Amino acid sequence: MSVTLKPVIWYRSKLVYDGVVLLAMFLYIIAYLRLAPNLQLVSRPIDDAILRMRAFGSCAFLLVSFILAIGPLSRLDRRFLPLLYNRRHFGVIACSVACAHVYYVYSWYLNLSPLNPLLALFSANTSYGQVLGFPFEIFGVLALVILLALAFTSHDFWLSFLTPRLWKSLHMLIYLAYGAIVAHIALGSFQGSGDPFFVMIVCASALGLVGVHLAARSVSRAPEGTAGDDNWVDAGLISTIADKRARIIDLGEGEKVAIFRYDGKLSALTNLCAHQNGPLGEGRIIDGCVTCPWHGFQYRPEDGCAPAPFTEKVATYRLRRDLDRLWLDRRANPPGTRVEPLPVNEGVADGG
Amino acid sequence: MVVSQAIVSFLYAYGAAGLVAALLFLLLGIDRVEPSARGAYAFRPLIVPGLVMLWPLVLWRWWQIVQGRGADMSVRRSFLARHAAAWKTLAVVLPIMLVAALALRQSGPYELPAVPIDQRAMSVESGR
Amino acid sequence: MAGDGKDAFFIGYINAVPQPLGRFLAVIGLIVVVVMGGLGLVLSRRTADPGWAVTGYQHIEVRGILEARPYPVLRVPDGEGRKPRAYLLAGEGKYGVQSQADGLYGRWVTVAGYLLKRGTLDMLLVDDKEGIVVASASDVLHPAPPQSLGRWRLTGEICDGKCYSGAMSPGNGLAHKACANLCLVGGVPPVFVSTGAVSGSEYFLLTDDKDGVNARRFADFVGQLVSVEGEIERVDNFYIFKSDPETMRAAGP
Numbered sequence: 001m002s003v004t005l006k007p008v009i010w011y012r013s014k015l016v017y018d019g020v021v022l023l024a025m026f027l028y029i030i031a032y033l034r035l036a037p038n039l040q041l042v043s044r045p046i047d048d049a050i051l052r053m054r055a056f057g058s059c060a061f062l063l064v065s066f067i068l069a070i071g072p073l074s075r076l077d078r079r080f081l082p083l084l085y086n087r088r089h090f091g092v093i094a095c096s097v098a099c100a101h102v103y104y105v106y107s108w109y110l111n112l113s114p115l116n117p118l119l120a121l122f123s124a125n126t127s128y129g130q131v132l133g134f135p136f137e138i139f140g141v142l143a144l145v146i147l148l149a150l151a152f153t154s155h156d157f158w159l160s161f162l163t164p165r166l167w168k169s170l171h172m173l174i175y176l177a178y179g180a181i182v183a184h185i186a187l188g189s190f191q192g193s194g195d196p197f198f199v200m201i202v203c204a205s206a207l208g209l210v211g212v213h214l215a216a217r218s219v220s221r222a223p224e225g226t227a228g229d230d231n232w233v234d235a236g237l238i239s240t241i242a243d244k245r246a247r248i249i250d251l252g253e254g255e256k257v258a259i260f261r262y263d264g265k266l267s268a269l270t271n272l273c274a275h276q277n278g279p280l281g282e283g284r285i286i287d288g289c290v291t292c293p294w295h296g297f298q299y300r301p302e303d304g305c306a307p308a309p310f311t312e313k314v315a316t317y318r319l320r321r322d323l324d325r326l327w328l329d330r331r332a333n334p335p336g337t338r339v340e341p342l343p344v345n346e347g348v349a350d351g352g
Numbered sequence: 353m354v355v356s357q358a359i360v361s362f363l364y365a366y367g368a369a370g371l372v373a374a375l376l377f378l379l380l381g382i383d384r385v386e387p388s389a390r391g392a393y394a395f396r397p398l399i400v401p402g403l404v405m406l407w408p409l410v411l412w413r414w415w416q417i418v419q420g421r422g423a424d425m426s427v428r429r430s431f432l433a434r435h436a437a438a439w440k441t442l443a444v445v446l447p448i449m450l451v452a453a454l455a456l457r458q459s460g461p462y463e464l465p466a467v468p469i470d471q472r473a474m475s476v477e478s479g480r
Numbered sequence: 481m482a483g484d485g486k487d488a489f490f491i492g493y494i495n496a497v498p499q500p501l502g503r504f505l506a507v508i509g510l511i512v513v514v515v516m517g518g519l520g521l522v523l524s525r526r527t528a529d530p531g532w533a534v535t536g537y538q539h540i541e542v543r544g545i546l547e548a549r550p551y552p553v554l555r556v557p558d559g560e561g562r563k564p565r566a567y568l569l570a571g572e573g574k575y576g577v578q579s580q581a582d583g584l585y586g587r588w589v590t591v592a593g594y595l596l597k598r599g600t601l602d603m604l605l606v607d608d609k610e611g612i613v614v615a616s617a618s619d620v621l622h623p624a625p626p627q628s629l630g631r632w633r634l635t636g637e638i639c640d641g642k643c644y645s646g647a648m649s650p651g652n653g654l655a656h657k658a659c660a661n662l663c664l665v666g667g668v669p670p671v672f673v674s675t676g677a678v679s680g681s682e683y684f685l686l687t688d689d690k691d692g693v694n695a696r697r698f699a700d701f702v703g704q705l706v707s708v709e710g711e712i713e714r715v716d717n718f719y720i721f722k723s724d725p726e727t728m729r730a731a732g733p
Contacts, residue, residue, distance in 0.1 A: 007398050085492040108648075198523055469633055
């Protein structure tokens with residue numbers, strides 16, 4: 001979004017967001033490490049390092065689970081959308097917590113032996129042929145590598161440098177990381193002292209997350225454009241599009257178009273924001289610009305260009321009308337191509 | 353042990369190459385490939401870990417940009433299909449993993465008393 | 481519709497959050513904070529008991545005869561109202577004391593270190609420097625030879641003797657497996673923790689039936705419940721389980 005790259009751009013909303021996440025994390029850790037030990041029913045205290053491994057490890061799992069729930073929750077209820085806005089900071093915090101977990105494992109379990117701790121990590125347990133006693137650490141390593149890669153590339157520089165397509169593909173690895181984290185816990189912690197309550201929390205988080213994603217999928221279907229002659233598809237009645245809002249038309253194979261109504265005019269843009277593929281069609285027209293509901297990126301509806309000094313561009317589409325019925329040309333224009341907006345009230349039929 | 357040693361050596365070599373690549377990119381590449389980085393220095397330390405970790409990808413993109421290829425930033429096909437595939441897979445894999453892990457768990461029923469096998473052991477057992 | 485915030489449109493870089501939406505977010509934030517704090521407290525409160533052990537790191541000096549069984553064991557004969565005792569020896573960190581003990585087997589030595597104690601297990605964590613020093617011979621009788629208790633099948637867990645006797649809390653289980661394997665590779669004596677007692681003891685120094693010290697043979701089984709057969713010997717207060725690796729099986733169905 002910024003024209004010149006900065007380390008972090010702070011807004012008050014980001015500070016509040018990060019503040020709440022950090023507060024939740026600190027409360028969890030302080031309760032785990034400082035308050036609860038006085039209440040534990042143990043005949044001798046648990047090692048500091050082991051208690052910390054457990055505290056930071058379980059905290060990282062809970063944070064990652066919550067982060068992954070934000071997307072589908074905001075599909076199910078738009079009021080969760082602001083949580084999506086600063087998800088990247090949330091992710092970096094979760095990754096830092098995971099690093100603290102690794103630090104204590106590294107310095108307590110893997111250190112102080114005749115082997116270099118990194119070598120020890122890969123060679124201390126090599127029982128790959130069995131399920132019980134499987135080196136579950138390897139799943140943790142996989143998850144950590146992915147979390148680090150995502151945290152390291154969370155700066156906007158990476159989005160621009162790698163292109164949104166590659167960046168998004170890279171960040172899809174979070175799902176693999178989540179699977180690895182659950183495997184890590186299932187083969188590690190579950191096989192240890194195995195507190196049934198913790199088992200329950202982990203199962204509920206993982207299965208709940210699957211459930212909320214499947215539920216969100218079922219509500220996120222846009223109407224499909226009915227194919228007409230040639231490349232024009234039926235995009236429904238003009239009168240049913242609310243002012244300053246859009247209707248999303250599904251062209252199939254993941255391609256969606258947002259048709260906006262504003263100032264007595266209609267314009268069609270791709271539904272995917274150039275920033276992080278947010279759903280533009282669920283945004284609004286604000287100050288004359290299409291505004292993405294995820295991070296507030298803006299585009300002029302007539303040419304899909306971000307207002308100066310920004311440089312993002314998205315694809316535009318041509319529209320024509322047949323009385324109140326709207327037709328959409330399924331052939332996208334190159335990003336930033338100007339298309340004359342279609343007036344809502346004049347009975348002008350634009351040529352196809 | 354040989355495999356582990358090889359993995360560790362590879363990691364060190366990869367990290368060292370990453371440091372060199374990151375340095376080269378910051379000195380020679382970044383201003384050319386990323387217009388919005390010109391005149392901006394404060395953010396650069398932030399990207400160093402990523403440059404070291406993903407250096408093959410960085411070099412590939414750098415080369416691509418210099419060649420003037422792959423600059424199409426537009427995405428028209430969403431990741432929804434891949435996203436759905438990922439969650440359908442997790443919807444199958446996660447429950448299987450959790451149930452299997454709980455089924456394999458060793459507890460209670462497997463705890464057995466010591467069993468004497470020879471005569472001497474039996475006499476120790478009966479002498480208790 | 482406007483009253484519940486569902487119609488509000490939030491833009492992060494515009495600082496004002498539309499009000500009904502702001503209240504909704506404040507409630508969500510509060511729930512997250514309270515749930516996280518509560519979970520931290522409850523999960524930590526439910527921590528399983530690692531079991532009692534002396535972990536006080538009390539520094540002592542003991543004089544006795546060093547024996548290889550095959551791990552270094554210090555035999556302290558009876559006298560001054562004490563019963564004879566045998567101490568397992570391990571070093572600092574994840575190291576055994578084989579190199580320090582080398583050449584001193586069968587001799588009177590003074591061992592300085594920290595005491596760990598769990599059940600019938602006594603372990604000394606020998607000081608790195610001058611932890612084992614040759615001492616003058618005592619006039620008391622030599623330690624009694626080991627007494628065989630016959631062949632048994634035991635079910636239990638293979639641990640590293642140091643962590644289990646009290647150096648870590650807890651020092652067993654599969655989460656601790658890599659750590660235990662490192663200890664065993666470093667020469668710390670393995671300990672078999674049986675679910676059933678033999679002659680009052682649930683703890684056994686684990687060796688194989690060839691009296692070998694190749695801990696790698698047990699590496700795949702460390703940290704989980706296994707059943708294994710072997711001969712048990714008593715040496716003063718502690719027990720040696722000479723197990724037959726061929727009979728080792730994961731316990732359970």
